[in-house]
Amino acid sequence: MTVKINLPHDNSYEIFIEELKELYFDRKVVIVTNPTVSGFHLEYLKSKLNARELSVCTIPDGEEYKHMQTLESILEHCFEKRLDRKSLLVAFGGGVIGDMTGFAASIYQRGIDFVQIPTTLLSQVDASVGGKTGINNKFGKNLIGAFHQPIAVYIDPSMLKTLPKREFGAGVAEIVKMAVTFNKDFFEWLEQNDLNDEKNIQIAIAKSVQTKADVVSQDEKELGIRAALNYGHTFGHVIENETNYDTYLHGEAVGIGMCMANALAVKIGLMSQEEALRVKSLLEKYNIPTTYKIKDVEDFYEHFFLDKKSLDNKIKFILPVGIGNCKITNEVSKTDVIEILKGF
Amino acid sequence: MTVKINLPHDNSYEIFIEELKELYFDRKVVIVTNPTVSGFHLEYLKSKLNARELSVCTIPDGEEYKHMQTLESILEHCFEKRLDRKSLLVAFGGGVIGDMTGFAASIYQRGIDFVQIPTTLLSQVDASVGGKTGINNKFGKNLIGAFHQPIAVYIDPSMLKTLPKREFGAGVAEIVKMAVTFNKDFFEWLEQNDLNDEKNIQIAIAKSVQTKADVVSQDEKELGIRAALNYGHTFGHVIENETNYDTYLHGEAVGIGMCMANALAVKIGLMSQEEALRVKSLLEKYNIPTTYKIKDVEDFYEHFFLDKKSLDNKIKFILPVGIGNCKITNEVSKTDVIEILKGF
Numbered sequence: 233m234t235v236k237i238n239l240p241h242d243n244s245y246e247i248f249i250e251e252l253k254e255l256y257f258d259r260k261v262v263i264v265t266n267p268t269v270s271g272f273h274l275e276y277l278k279s280k281l282n283a284r285e286l287s288v289c290t291i292p293d294g295e296e297y298k299h300m301q302t303l304e305s306i307l308e309h310c311f312e313k314r315l316d317r318k319s320l321l322v323a324f325g326g327g328v329i330g331d332m333t334g335f336a337a338s339i340y341q342r343g344i345d346f347v348q349i350p351t352t353l354l355s356q357v358d359a360s361v362g363g364k365t366g367i368n369n370k371f372g373k374n375l376i377g378a379f380h381q382p383i384a385v386y387i388d389p390s391m392l393k394t395l396p397k398r399e400f401g402a403g404v405a406e407i408v409k410m411a412v413t414f415n416k417d418f419f420e421w422l423e424q425n426d427l428n429d430e431k432n433i434q435i436a437i438a439k440s441v442q443t444k445a446d447v448v449s450q451d452e453k454e455l456g457i458r459a460a461l462n463y464g465h466t467f468g469h470v471i472e473n474e475t476n477y478d479t480y481l482h483g484e485a486v487g488i489g490m491c492m493a494n495a496l497a498v499k500i501g502l503m504s505q506e507e508a509l510r511v512k513s514l515l516e517k518y519n520i521p522t523t524y525k526i527k528d529v530e531d532f533y534e535h536f537f538l539d540k541k542s543l544d545n546k547i548k549f550i551l552p553v554g555i556g557n558c559k560i561t562n563e564v565s566k567t568d569v570i571e572i573l574k575g576f
Numbered sequence: 577m578t579v580k581i582n583l584p585h586d587n588s589y590e591i592f593i594e595e596l597k598e599l600y601f602d603r604k605v606v607i608v609t610n611p612t613v614s615g616f617h618l619e620y621l622k623s624k625l626n627a628r629e630l631s632v633c634t635i636p637d638g639e640e641y642k643h644m645q646t647l648e649s650i651l652e653h654c655f656e657k658r659l660d661r662k663s664l665l666v667a668f669g670g671g672v673i674g675d676m677t678g679f680a681a682s683i684y685q686r687g688i689d690f691v692q693i694p695t696t697l698l699s700q701v702d703a704s705v706g707g708k709t710g711i712n713n714k715f716g717k718n719l720i721g722a723f724h725q726p727i728a729v730y731i732d733p734s735m736l737k738t739l740p741k742r743e744f745g746a747g748v749a750e751i752v753k754m755a756v757t758f759n760k761d762f763f764e765w766l767e768q769n770d771l772n773d774e775k776n777i778q779i780a781i782a783k784s785v786q787t788k789a790d791v792v793s794q795d796e797k798e799l800g801i802r803a804a805l806n807y808g809h810t811f812g813h814v815i816e817n818e819t820n821y822d823t824y825l826h827g828e829a830v831g832i833g834m835c836m837a838n839a840l841a842v843k844i845g846l847m848s849q850e851e852a853l854r855v856k857s858l859l860e861k862y863n864i865p866t867t868y869k870i871k872d873v874e875d876f877y878e879h880f881f882l883d884k885k886s887l888d889n890k891i892k893f894i895l896p897v898g899i900g901n902c903k904i905t906n907e908v909s910k911t912d913v914i915e916i917l918k919g920f
Contacts, residue, residue, distance in 0.1 A: 241585050300648065311715040314881060339683070342710060342721045366686060371655040377686045378722065537658060 235441050237361065238449045239381060247361060247385040247445070249438050252280050252349070255386075260285045260319040264306055264333040266293035269325040269351050272394045277324060277349065287313050291332070295477045298328045298368050300376070306336040320345045323382075326352035326399075327359030327482060331374070334365030338380035348385040352395055353403025353433070354483045356387045357410070357440035362448040362458075368477065373469045379453060387441070389434050401518040402483025405464075407436050408514055409490060410443045413463045416556025418443070423514060460558050463550040464490035470535040471524055480521065487520035495572040496564065497551040507555050529573045533566065579785050581705065582793045583725060591705060591729040591789070593782050596624050596693070599730070604629045604663040608650055608677040610637035613669040613695050616738045621668060621693065631657050635676070639821045642672045642712050644720070650680040664689045667726075670696035670743075671703030671826060675718065678709030682724035692729040696739055697747025697777070698827045700731045701754070701784035706792040706802075712821065717813050723797060731785070733778050745862040746827025749808075751780050752858055753834060754787045757807045760900025762787070767858060804902050807894040808834035814879040815868055824865065831864035839916040840908065841895040851899050873917045877910065 235247040261283035265274060270290055278286075289309040291302050310319070323333035323346060330348050337346035348360040366377020392400070404427055411419035418439050425432045444461065451458040468489030472480060480488070494511055497503035512522050526532050536547045546562035547569075553559050579591040605627035609618060614634055622630075633653040635646050654663070667677035667690060674692050681690035694704040710721020736744065748771055755763035762783050769776045788805065795802040812833030816824060824832070838855055841847035856866050870876050880891045890906035891913075897903050 300644070304644065307713075307720060311713070311719065335683075339679075339720050339722055341719060342708065342723055364686065369651075369655070375655065375685060376651060376683050378683055379686055 233438050235438070235445050237381075237445045239363075239452050243363070243381045243452070245382060245384050247387060247441055249387045249389065249434070249441065251390060252277070252386055252388040255281045257281070257283045257320055259283065260313065260315050261287075261322060262310060262313060262315065262319070263288045263322045263324050264291065264329055264336070265289075265324040266291055266329060268293045269329070273324075273351060273391055281322070283320075285313075291329070293325075293328075295328055295368070295472075295482060298332060298477075300367060300369065303332055303336055303367055306332060307340055310336070310340050315340065315344065317341050317344055320347065320383075322347050322349060323360075324349045324351065325355070326350065327355040330355050330359050331365050331377070332367060334363070334380050334382065335367060335377050338365055338378040343380065345383045346380070348382045350385070350387060351391045353392055353400050353437075354406055354481075355403075356389070356392075356437050357403055358406040358444065358461075360385045360387070361441055361444045362461075363452065372473055373477075381452075387437060389430075389437060392433065397519070398484075399481060401520045402481040402487075404518040405483040405487040405490070405515060405520050407440050408511065408520075409461070409463050409486060410440045412490065412511055412552050412555055413460050413550070413558040414443050414447070414556065415439070416554075419514075419555050423510070427518070457560075459548065459560050460550050463552065463558060464488075464493055466536065466547065466549055467492040470532055473535060474527070474532070484521050487515050488522060488524045490515070491522045492572065492576065493549065493551055495575060496549065496569065497553070499568055499572055500551075500564065502551050502553045502559065504554070507552075510555065511552075524576055526573055526576055529570055532573055533570060577782050579782070579789050581725075581789045583707075583796050587707070587725040587796070589726060589728050591731060591785055593731045593733065593778070593785065595734060596621070596730055596732040599625045601625070601627045601664055603627065604657065604659050605631075605666060606654060606657060606659065606663070607632045607666045607668050608635065608673055608680070609633075609668040610635055610673060612637045613673070617668075617695060617735055625666070627664075629657075635673070637669075637672075639672055639712070639816075639826065642676060642821075644711060644713065647676055647680055647711050650676060651684055654680070654684050659684065659688065661685050661688055664691065664727075666691050666693060667704075668693045668695065669699070670694065671699040674699050674703050675709050675721070676711060678707070678724050678726065679711060679721050682709055682722040687724065689727045690724070692726045694729070694731060695735045697736055697744050697781075698750055698825075699747075700733070700736075700781055701747055702750040702788065702805075704729050704731070705785055705788045706805075707796065708798075716817055717821075725796075731781060733774075733781060736777065741863070742828075743825060745864045746825040746831075748862040749827040749831040749834070749859060749864050751784050752855065753805070753807050753830060754784045756834065756855055756896050756899055757804050757894070757902040758787050758791070758900065759783070760898075763858075763899050767854070771862070800904075803892065803904050804894050807896065807902060808832075808837055810880065810891065810893055811836040814876055817879060818871070818876070828865050831859050832866060832868045834859070835866045836916065836920065837893065837895055839919060840893065840913065841897070843912055843916055844895075844908065846895050846897050846903065848898070851896075854899070855896075868920055870917055870920055873914055876917055877914060 323330040350360040363381035366374040464486040468485035494508040667674040692704040707725035710718040808830040812829035838852040
């Protein structure tokens with residue numbers, strides 16, 4: 233199956249959801265990956281990928297390495313291999329690999345091409361689509377980065393066979409996010425179908441990618457509707473930051489974040505208690521955490537202001553409107569937010 | 577005088593060459609500058625600039641600080657001041673300040689606006705126009721960066737009064753570059769008029785900016801004709817790199833580089849010996865160096881391959897064709913290059 237992302241300025245590209253086909257690149261190629269992905273799948277990728285000159289840059293595995301130092305090590309590899317402006321980077325791994333490889337590609341000699349071959353469910357359904365790249369720093373997540381679209385994305389669902397259950401759940405969280413914010417039918421389908429089934433997960437990936445593609449095509453630079461994809465993220469980013477990025481997987485923090493956003497939506501009358509519970513049950517079915525013990529509620533609140541989505545010292549929340557619809561608002565009172573936070 | 581840079585994708589902007597007017601920004605603004613510029617001109621700028629919230633980020637002065645660490649210190653300042661996606665950076669200084677501020681703006685929260693207020697002749701005529709941003713690393717100059725256009729450029733020639741003579745000469749080198757590559761009449765005008773005269777320098781700035789604007793408007797991302805603006809730079813970058821960026825000013829290295837390019841052009845019959853001498857005399861009139869003692873010619877040659885302009889292991893040279901015209905070629909034999917290098 234192929235999904236097309238339509239973007240202005242010659243930035244359009246295609247996402248292929250199928251067994252990886254033979255790839256030919258008549259240029260220098262660097263595969264950026266980590267030891268885990270490499271151990272499971274590098275030989276498979278190499279058997280499919282033909283390049284004029286190929287090298288592999290292996291970086292440590294984990295969100296805690298998504299920082300400037302690792303980015304510099306990728307760039308250093310590219311310089312040592314004398315990549316030029318026509319060379320290509322291949323992001324081969326999960327969201328961290330994708331975000332950092334894309335960012336490296338965007339600033340290496342002022343920008344070279346890259347492709348995404350996402351290996352985790354989360355990166356297949358979300359991170360590899362849309363051209364957001366970046367790294368974390370002590371102030372928060374993805375605060376330094378660029379919009380840089382890949383020239384193609386190759387999603388091979390067979391790679392999910394080696395994915396740990398927890399990471400699978402983290403990916404499901406992003407699938408649920410897509411459904412709650414944009415597609416009620418898809419949400420009901422998710423309630424009725426088990427994603428551990430091979431056919432079902434393929435359908436869910438395609439539906440998620442198509443949903444995200446539609447949103448990104450409308451608003452590449454997140455000036456409007458695209459922000460809705462951050463449902464669960466305003467809260468989730470604070471949770472990740474407070475726990476030093478080493479306690480929860482990104483998708484897990486988003487899972488908790490969605491429950492917080494839902495609680496807020498229930499509080500101000502955008503969602504029924506019953507709908508919030510349906511989302512919670514669906515998440516729990518895949519062992520996605522839905523609660524988080526907040527140490528200091530005021531401190532948690534203060535953290536919001538470092539989020540990119542907080543313009544003019546107003547926090548921008550993405551709140552569900554029932555199921556299948558959502559609203560972007562910066563008109564939520566601090567009192568309401570504090571109150572729901574205390575409930576966690 | 578106003579020069580318009582016409583670019584696709586809403587990236588067009590204007591360059592104002594006149595006494596700085598009152599500026600109003602209803603957003604957070606950070607001025608990035610260095611102690612030298614700050615000492616001479618910061619109070620003047622502050623008297624003209626009105627912002628919702630203003631802070632100043634001072635970084636060390638000099639090309640040797642144009643690296644990742646300084647870039648990170650600019651970003652850190654922005655995070656501490658809680659800049660959001662609507663905030664603005666003001667590059668207030670020479671080419672180093674402009675390149676680094678522009679690069680910081682391009683990656684802070686995936687891209688915010690910036691304006692250029694160039695204070696050196698070099699940055700007024702060249703560096704502030706065209707949207708190239710970046711930093712150096714151990715592999716070479718500007719090897720990490722982005723294309724990020726300013727929203728406006730304000731050139732106030734009165735600021736040149738405090739510029740050291742050597743830096744003035746470095747700026748003249750870039751003016752000569754524009755004339756030799758694109759405009760014979762302008763070159764002859766330069767031979768006949770003294771740029772130390774206040775009226776003349778204003779004319780020369782305007783002519784240079786207009787020339788560069790025309791080229792950049794045709795080829796923003798340097799896929800073709802824009803590369804001609806690198807005349808003198810293929811050699812110049814190697815010279816700067818070999819001397820650790822601390823011996824020559826950028827414009828001085830370009831001055832030597834142009835003489836090397838001219839020698840090569842003479843050797844392969846693109847320029848007469850007499851024309852090469854006219855360029856050399858013009859440079860020497862402003863005390864711009866025109867020779868450089870090469871330690872190891874083979875080593876110097878090997879250095880070319882790290883230059884961004886060297887695609888496919890072929891070195892791309894920008895060579896003058898007479899005066900007022902130029903040619904981009906990667907068909908120069910190593911023997912010819914080595915021979916002219918030995919002459920230096």
